[in-house]
Amino acid sequence: MIKLETLSAIDSATFLQKSEIADFLHLHLGKFGDPKEDIMKCLDYALDPGLHAGGFVILARENHQIVGALVMNKTGMSSYIPENILVYIAVDEKQRGKGIGSKLMDLAIKMANGGIALHVEPDNPARKLYERLGFTNKYLEMRLTRK
Numbered sequence: 115m116i117k118l119e120t121l122s123a124i125d126s127a128t129f130l131q132k133s134e135i136a137d138f139l140h141l142h143l144g145k146f147g148d149p150k151e152d153i154m155k156c157l158d159y160a161l162d163p164g165l166h167a168g169g170f171v172i173l174a175r176e177n178h179q180i181v182g183a184l185v186m187n188k189t190g191m192s193s194y195i196p197e198n199i200l201v202y203i204a205v206d207e208k209q210r211g212k213g214i215g216s217k218l219m220d221l222a223i224k225m226a227n228g229g230i231a232l233h234v235e236p237d238n239p240a241r242k243l244y245e246r247l248g249f250t251n252k253y254l255e256m257r258l259t260r261k
Contacts, residue, residue: 116181116214118221121171123163132157135171138180142204146238153185156201160187169198172221174205174214181206182214184222186230197228203240215243223247 121127136153147153160169167190174182185202189195200222205214223230233255234241 115176116212116217117175118217119173119175120221120225121161121173123161123165123168125161126163127157127161127171132161134180135173135183135185138183138206139185139202139204142183142206143202146235147202147204153202156185156187160185160201166190170222170225172218172225174218176209181209182218184218186222186226189231192228196231198226198230200230200232215240216247219243219247 121131132154135157136150139153140147140150157171159165159167160171162168167188169185169187171186172184173180182205183202184200187199187201189197189199191197203215203218203222205218230249232244232249234244
């Protein structure tokens with residue numbers, strides 16, 4: 115049986131909890147993911163009680179093992195930039211097609227105050243889930259990365 119749990123700044127997540135989540139995301143995001151260090155920074159932002167913005171994490175567990183995870187960061191803005199950005203969502207490859215991603219997204223939408231933005235690669239199969247939930251493609255994202 116899949117159980118959903120939420121974490122926010124008030125839960126005072128430990129380094130080991132964050133590390134478990136980051137390991138899961140790093141493994142199951144595959145080619146759509148980031149280095150573990152970047153995922154840890156995102157979790158620190160979402161779960162830091164001292165930050166004005168913050169965010170939350172939703173985990174799907176089966177037999178105490180993570181089978182799905184979602185990380186939402188609050189932007190601290192509104193109107194011209196949505197109040198939330200869905201940074202990461204992943205489901206264990208062996209568990210895909212069972213509705214876990216939909217359950218994570220449904221709860222995240224309920225928990226988020228205001229609009230939600232996300233970035234998705236054109237070939238990412240999760241794009242269909244986002245479109246089914248009402249997400250639209252408003253902009254083409256462009257980035258300038260400085261080293």
